Amino acid sequence: METNLFRYVWEKSRGEQIIVLLIILASIPFYWASFDVPKRIVNDAIQGNAFKDGKTTATLLDFGLHLPSFLGGGSVTLFEGFQVGQFGLLLGLSGYFLFLVLINGAFKYVINVRKGILGERMLRRMRYDLFSQLMRFRPEEIRAVKPAEVASMIKDEVEPIGGFVGDAFIQPVFLLTQALTALVFIMVQSVWLGSIALVIVLAQAIIVPILRREQLRLGRERQIASRQLAGRIGEIVDAGPTIQAHGATTYVQSDISGRLGRLFDIRYALYKRKFAVKFINNLLAQITPFFFYAIGGFFALQGRLDIGQLVAVIAAYRDLPPPIKELIDWDQQRNDVTIKYEQVIAQFNADDTIQLDEPGGVERLPATGEIRLDSVQMLDNRGQPLLLPLSARLARPGLVAVVGPQGGGRDVLGRILGRQAMSYSGRVMIDSAPLARMSVERASHLIGYAGSETEIIAGTIRDNILLPLKRRRPSIRPDGKLSASEHRQFVESIRSGNTPLLFEADWTDYEGAGVADEAELAARLRAVLDVLGCAEDVYELGLDGKVTASLREDAKAQIVDARRAVAEELAGSKLTGLITPFDPEQYNANATIAENLIFGARTGPRFANETLLFEPYAHAILKAESLVEPLVEVGSRIAGTVAEIFAGLPHGHALFERYSFGSGLDFDRLAELAALLEKHDMRGPLDAVAERDLVALALGYIEPKHRLNLLDERLQRRLLRARASFKRHLPADAAEDVDFYDPEKVMLGASLRDNLMFGRIGHGIADARKKVAMIVRRALARAGLDGDLYRIGLNTDSGLRGRFLPTRLKLAVPLAQALIKAPQIAILDVGAFLATSPEPEQVLARLRAYCAEMTLFLLVGDTHLVNDIPVRIVFNGPAGTIESGDEAGDEPFAAPAPGQGARSKPMEARP
Numbered sequence: 001m002e003t004n005l006f007r008y009v010w011e012k013s014r015g016e017q018i019i020v021l022l023i024i025l026a027s028i029p030f031y032w033a034s035f036d037v038p039k040r041i042v043n044d045a046i047q048g049n050a051f052k053d054g055k056t057t058a059t060l061l062d063f064g065l066h067l068p069s070f071l072g073g074g075s076v077t078l079f080e081g082f083q084v085g086q087f088g089l090l091l092g093l094s095g096y097f098l099f100l101v102l103i104n105g106a107f108k109y110v111i112n113v114r115k116g117i118l119g120e121r122m123l124r125r126m127r128y129d130l131f132s133q134l135m136r137f138r139p140e141e142i143r144a145v146k147p148a149e150v151a152s153m154i155k156d157e158v159e160p161i162g163g164f165v166g167d168a169f170i171q172p173v174f175l176l177t178q179a180l181t182a183l184v185f186i187m188v189q190s191v192w193l194g195s196i197a198l199v200i201v202l203a204q205a206i207i208v209p210i211l212r213r214e215q216l217r218l219g220r221e222r223q224i225a226s227r228q229l230a231g232r233i234g235e236i237v238d239a240g241p242t243i244q245a246h247g248a249t250t251y252v253q254s255d256i257s258g259r260l261g262r263l264f265d266i267r268y269a270l271y272k273r274k275f276a277v278k279f280i281n282n283l284l285a286q287i288t289p290f291f292f293y294a295i296g297g298f299f300a301l302q303g304r305l306d307i308g309q310l311v312a313v314i315a316a317y318r319d320l321p322p323p324i325k326e327l328i329d330w331d332q333q334r335n336d337v338t339i340k341y342e343q344v345i346a347q348f349n350a351d352d353t354i355q356l357d358e359p360g361g362v363e364r365l366p367a368t369g370e371i372r373l374d375s376v377q378m379l380d381n382r383g384q385p386l387l388l389p390l391s392a393r394l395a396r397p398g399l400v401a402v403v404g405p406q407g408g409g410r411d412v413l414g415r416i417l418g419r420q421a422m423s424y425s426g427r428v429m430i431d432s433a434p435l436a437r438m439s440v441e442r443a444s445h446l447i448g449y450a451g452s453e454t455e456i457i458a459g460t461i462r463d464n465i466l467l468p469l470k471r472r473r474p475s476i477r478p479d480g481k482l483s484a485s486e487h488r489q490f491v492e493s494i495r496s497g498n499t500p501l502l503f504e505a506d507w508t509d510y511e512g513a514g515v516a517d518e519a520e521l522a523a524r525l526r527a528v529l530d531v532l533g534c535a536e537d538v539y540e541l542g543l544d545g546k547v548t549a550s551l552r553e554d555a556k557a558q559i560v561d562a563r564r565a566v567a568e569e570l571a572g573s574k575l576t577g578l579i580t581p582f583d584p585e586q587y588n589a590n591a592t593i594a595e596n597l598i599f600g601a602r603t604g605p606r607f608a609n610e611t612l613l614f615e616p617y618a619h620a621i622l623k624a625e626s627l628v629e630p631l632v633e634v635g636s637r638i639a640g641t642v643a644e645i646f647a648g649l650p651h652g653h654a655l656f657e658r659y660s661f662g663s664g665l666d667f668d669r670l671a672e673l674a675a676l677l678e679k680h681d682m683r684g685p686l687d688a689v690a691e692r693d694l695v696a697l698a699l700g701y702i703e704p705k706h707r708l709n710l711l712d713e714r715l716q717r718r719l720l721r722a723r724a725s726f727k728r729h730l731p732a733d734a735a736e737d738v739d740f741y742d743p744e745k746v747m748l749g750a751s752l753r754d755n756l757m758f759g760r761i762g763h764g765i766a767d768a769r770k771k772v773a774m775i776v777r778r779a780l781a782r783a784g785l786d787g788d789l790y791r792i793g794l795n796t797d798s799g800l801r802g803r804f805l806p807t808r809l810k811l812a813v814p815l816a817q818a819l820i821k822a823p824q825i826a827i828l829d830v831g832a833f834l835a836t837s838p839e840p841e842q843v844l845a846r847l848r849a850y851c852a853e854m855t856l857f858l859l860v861g862d863t864h865l866v867n868d869i870p871v872r873i874v875f876n877g878p879a880g881t882i883e884s885g886d887e888a889g890d891e892p893f894a895a896p897a898p899g900q901g902a903r904s905k906p907m908e909a910r911p
Contacts, residue, residue, distance in 0.1 A: 003349065005161070005341040009168045012497060013122055020114050020170050027107040028177055034100040035185045037093060045090035057083040060092040111174060115166040123162025125497040130154050130344070135440075136353035138422045139415075145347075148234025149227055153344050157223065161344070164337040171330050175323040182323075201324050215277065216335050218270040223340060225263045232259060354422070355439040362445045362512070365824055369396040369431040371855065376426035378412055385878045387412040389426065392882050394871065396430075396825070396855045399848065401866035404875030406452055406831060413873065413880065414859045418449025418827045430825070444471065445512055448818030448826045452859075456802035456813055461538065462794040464802075464813050465525060468821040469513050474505035514822045526790070528819045531846045533837060534812045535790070541809070542793030543753040543776065547746055556746040558785050559755050563743070565779035566756050573775060578768050581759035582741040584723075587716040590760035593631070594699035596716075599723045600740035603749035607737060609699040613692045617731055625722040632686070634701060634710045635694030636677050641708055643674035669693065704763040752792060756780070808836040819850065826851055829859040840865060 002008040010017065044050035050058035062081030084092055131154060134142065183201070236243065236252050243252055371394045378387040387409045394400060404410030415421035416428060419435060428435040430446070438446070448468070456464055482490060486502070493500040508521065515521045529535045547559070570579060580590045587596055594609050602608070612618045613628070622628045676690055686694070703711045727740055739748045747755050756776050761768050780786050802810040811833040818826055828847070834840035844865055848856065860866055863874070872883045 003342065003345055005338050006168060008341075009122060009165050012125060013118055013165070016114070016118050016121075017169050020111060020118070021173055023107065023111055023114070024170070024174050024177055027104065027111075028181060030100055030103045030107065031178065031181050032185065034097065034104055035182065037097040037100060041090065041093045041097065045086060045093055048086060050089060051086055057085060058089050060084045060089055061096070111170065115170050117166075118170075119163055119166025121492075121496045122165035123158065126158050126162060126165070127154050128496070128498045130158065130348050133348045133353070136356060138354055139420045140423055146231040146234060149231040150347075152227055152230040153347060157227070157340060157344055160333075161337050161341050164333055167330060167333070172327060175327045175330065179323040179327065215270060215273045216332070216339065218266055218273065219336050220339050220343075222263065222266045222270060223343065225259070225266060229256075229259050229263060232256070357439060357441050362442050365396075365431060365446065367397075370394065370429075371396055371825070372427075372429040374427040374429070376413075376416060376424055376428060378416065378421065378424040387416070387424070388879045390873075390880050390882075391426075392873070394855070397853055398855050398871065399851075399869055400855075400857045401863075401869040401872040402857055402859045402875070403861070403863045403866060403872055404880075405861060409875035409878045409880050410859055410861075410873075411452055411829070412878070413875075414449070414451060414827050414829055414857065417447070417825070417857060418451065419443045419447060420449060420451060441471070444468065445821070446824055448821055448823035448828075450814035450818040450828045450830075452829045452832060454802060454810055454814050456798050456805070456810065458800055459798060460795045461541070461798055461805070461809070461813065462525070464798055465528075465794075465816045465820055466508065466521075468817050469509045469521075470507040471512065472507055472509035473501060474507055509821075512821065524822075525794075525816075525820060527850075528816050529812075531819070531843075531850045532812045532815055532833075533839065533843050533846075534809055534816075537806060537809045537812075538793035539777065539789055540773070540793070541796040541805075542789040542791070543756075543773070544751050545792040545796055547748055547750060547752055547755055551746070555788065558783055558788070559746050559752070560744060562779050562783035562785050563756050563758050565782050566776055567758075569775045569779045569782075578762055578765060578772055579757050579759040580762060582743075584741070585720075587720055588760055589703055590705075590762050592700050592702055593634075593711075593719065595760075596719055597699070597723055598726060598738060600727075600738040601747040601750035601754070602738055604737040606734060609696045611692070611696075612699060613695045614688075617729075617734060618726070621722055621726050621729070625718055625725065627718060627722055628691075628695070630715055630718070631695045631698040632691055634698035634715075635696070636673075637710055638697045638701060638706075638708065639670050639673040639694065640677060643671045670697075673697075702763065752789065808833070811836060823854065825855045825857075827857040827859070831859060831861040834860070834862075834865065 002011065044058065059081045060083075062077070062079060082092070134145075134150065134154075137145075179201070233256065236256070243249055373390055373392045373394075375389045375391055376387065377385070377389045380386050390409075390413070402410050402413060412421065416424055417435075419438070422436050430438075435443070457467070490500045508518075510517060510521060513521065513524065515524055526535065529538060547556075567581075580588050582588060582591075582599070584599065592609075594612065598607055605611075607615060607618060613622070619628075622631070673690060673693060676686075680686060685691075701708075701710060703709075730738065739745075739750070741747060741758070743758060753776065756779065757772065761772055777786070777789075780789050796804070798805055798813075802813065805813075815828055815830065815833060818828060830844070830847070834843060837843050844858070847858070858866060858869070863872075866872060870884060874881050874883060
């Protein structure tokens with residue numbers, strides 16, 4: 001990017017700047033006239049100079065053109081004006097003055113609005129350019145930057161730069177025209193007073209910037225300190241759980257405290273300097289009126305200056321200090337913003353950037369070719385080897401196993417081949433093209449890479465897997481027509497230098513993926529997940545997905561039909577006892593007390609277990625049915641028993657899962673409640689918070705699961721009465737917070753699994769969940785909802801960095817991303833994924849079959865999984881040895897000597 005701010009602004013906004021500058025020039029005559037009219041009001045209208053020598057009328061609003069003497073000195077009358085008396089002249093000139101005030105205000109409004117729009121457009125352009133420049137960084141450079149610092153620079157640090165952009169050329173010209181107009185007008189009235197004003201203005205223009213140099217230095221320090229603080233906070237947030245686990249929170253708090261203290265010292269010094277400069281600036285500005293009143297009054301007494309001129313001079317000077325002060329402020333802002341711009345640009349102007357687009361479009365490589373590594377070597381920033389020199393010639397297509405421990409040369413070679421590392425020496429040639437010089441677009445079509453680090457963005461599973469295909473530039477609209485709003489956004493994007501392509505358009509590259517339409521792409525996605533053995537995981541996510549109100553009515557009817565099919569399957573398989581159905585007349589022993597009480601899916605937080613006792617309506621129901629005391633008693637017995645059970649057990653013990661009550665309470669709180677109950681005198685009530693926590697514990701209790709023998713038939717009957725009361729008297733404002741169980745309706749807010757089972761799986765029954773899942777799947781297939789379940793699973797939110805996904809599916813997403821785009825070269829790190837798979841050999845076999853027409857590099861840690869692959873690159877740390885079986889027709893490569901990397905003659909290895 002351009003390193004000089006003013007050149008950048010002029011290049012990107014020259015046309016708009018010139019338009020505003022012309023408007024400023026057009027405003028000068030009106031501004032001058034607004035100074036001259038007060039003089040005429042005082043001299044001609046009030047003092048009556050226009051009515052001397054017996055005149056009873058004067059001319060008002062006469063307009064003409066007066067030529068200078070070197071052009072003949074003639075004049076042309078455009079309008080002869082009106083003849084008015086003294087009072088009429090006063091009103092007419094006053095109205096003329098008001099008209100000029102409105103005109104000058106309109107000029108200022110137009111100039112400021114256009115200046116503001118220009119600034120916002122340039123701010124948008126600058127942020128877009130910086131982000132685009134970041135996308136041109138080499139992969140390792142992107143990983144080296146701190147996300148918090150980059151986000152802070154793009155979002156916050158360019159904000160004042162963007163605010164200044166509109167002022168860069170317009171503001172000094174606008175202010176100078178105002179200041180010079182006022183100063184020249186004063187000079188015309190009185191050279192002495194004009195000279196005094198000029199001296200004071202020059203003093204301000206020279207002294208104040210000198211005093212502000214230290215202020216600029218402090219401002220630069222403040223910016224750097226603020227950026228470093230943002231980066232450090234980002235690092236600590238990322239490592240927050242680890243810091244908590246090691247008890248180092250106070251240590252990092254002291255670090256932040258020290259940084260805040262240094263920032264405070266800088267800002268304190270900055271404020272002292274800032275207000276000292278402001279004091280001197282205001283003092284100089286207020287000295288001038290003293291001279292005007294004293295010297296101007298003296299000239300008026302001597303008759304060398306009339307009263308009207310003095311009034312006009314004072315009125316003109318009133319408009320002189322503000323533009324001068326703003327000019328000085330503009331100069332300070334210019335220095336400050338220029339420094340900020342240079343600092344920001346220095347972070348984004350990398351020495352070696354990569355090309356994003358392929359000018360001539362992307363063409364697939366020939367079906368056969370060669371991948372050649374010529375002395376490929378990579379060092380870290382300390383000069384230590386990450387990969388020792390490696391040379392090889394590999395036929396394409398083919399199959400290569402890269403074996404070694406994680407974190408060693410295996411990963412480094414994978415990143416190099418996957419274009420995720422480019423700071424290596426030597427060459428990687430694909431046919432005759434150097435890999436490092438390929439554009440991002442060409443490399444992304446050619447190569448599919450899945451490394452050991454999973455990078456999952458916020459969005460659904462489907463969005464993440466199909467991300468590699470979001471590379472086809474869409475048309476603006478298929479029919480070429482835009483709505484008024486879209487047209488405005490399109491034009492504004494062009495004027496701001498942003499891409500006008502709509503994010504909501506279809507970016508999917510069907511042709512590049514080798515499919516014809518959305519249906520074929522869906523089949524490809526299903527095939528990829530089947531290869532990885534993850535389709536069942538997606539189905540499981542679909543079963544756990546929430547049913548929302550936006551679901552189609554026909555889909556809701558299908559779910560109810562599938563519910564009946566599940567019941568029939570259970571009856572037919574003689575497994576009816578696996579599920580205890582929701583019966584409004586019966587207490588469901590396998591559901592919690594809260595679920596039995598509310599007897600519906602909670603769609604909001606209003607009736608959560610943790611706060612149910614404090615919810616007015618629920619509390620009234622519990623009081624009316626005399627359930628508060630029994631629930632407190634159940635919670636008390638749970639707290640005492642569980643605290644005793646877990647005394648001395650390590651965190652993570654299997655019993656923790658069994659005795660989780662869904663209350664959000666940790667076991668430290670349980671111990672506190674148990675201690676409180678031991679000391680409590682039962683003659684007095686418990687405090688409200690303890691009572692709330694005990695009720696929350698009781699509401700999560702399930703007798704067959706927890707087996708503490710706390711529920712008798714009497715309490716169950718009281719809960720059933722409370723259930724009926726809760727539904728019967730539910731207030732209208734809570735109707736959207738609960739969707740009551742109804743066998744003929746879909747339960748909104750509940751999972752699809754709960755909707756289909758319409759009950760709870762029995763606790764303590766071996767493999768009950770697995771057996772029910774199989775029955776549910778068969779019922780869905782019969783109801784024709786199998787595909788819907790799969791789509792619901794794909795539309796599951798992945799969460800930040802995939803935190804909502806199970807580990808196996810989280811590891812599968814990068815592999816699916818690499819395969820979905822049908823690359824010609826696939827580099828897949830399958831070590832961690834295979835470790836989570838129950839059948840790693842079958843997964844590898846399916847992968848090899850699926851990638852038969854590709855060049856496949858399999859990165860694994862276990863050499864036994866790839867013994868049958870004839871070409872293997874085996875790593876021990878940074879050193880790699882290339883092995884080839886006899887069936888390849890060549891001798892295997894020799895192992896490298898210590899510190900020398902792989903030594904070999906070039907060979908053509910074909911699997």
